[in-house]
Amino acid sequence: MPLNINLQQILLHWMNLAILTGGLYFLLFKPVKEFMDKRAAHYQELDRQAADKLAQAEQLRADCQAKLDQADEVIRQERLQAQQAAAQAAQEQVEQAQAQARHIITKAHAEAEQSRERALRESQKEMRELAAQAAKKLATQPGADAFDQFLELTEGGGAHEGR
DSSP, X not given: OGGGOOXXXXXXXHHHHHHHHHHHIIIIIHHHHHHHHHHHHHHHHHHHHHHHHHHHHHHXXXXXXXXXXXXXXXXXXXXXXXXXXXXXXXXXXXXXXXXXXXXXXXXXXXXXXXXXXXXXXXXXXXXXXXXXXXXHHHHHSOSSOHHHHHHHHHHHHHHHHHO
């Protein structure tokens, strides 16, 4: 053979190469490929689970936000009711205070009127007593002008009794 090429040797090498390639395929490539496919499937499952959990978390967040909004609305309504109740209570207290003030004023006016009437009666009583005393003294004293004596007695007697 020229160039020392043996066809049988070439075929045997090709056959060895085919056997070696087939053996390596079944021994190494196929298990590695299955391992990689399982690993890819595992990561895809983890990714799907993470997406599901993320969707659940988003749903939970939306539910919580709705509950917070609802609670805010309830708090706002309760605050409004409390403010209205406080305003009503304050208005009732003001009305009670005004009624009490009117009652006190009415009572004070009545007491003042009674006091004025009592003072008036007492002063009239004193005037009658003074007039009676003066008339009595005038009637007992003979002589002088009765009117002048009356005036002197009232001025002098009133000054005496006032001391």
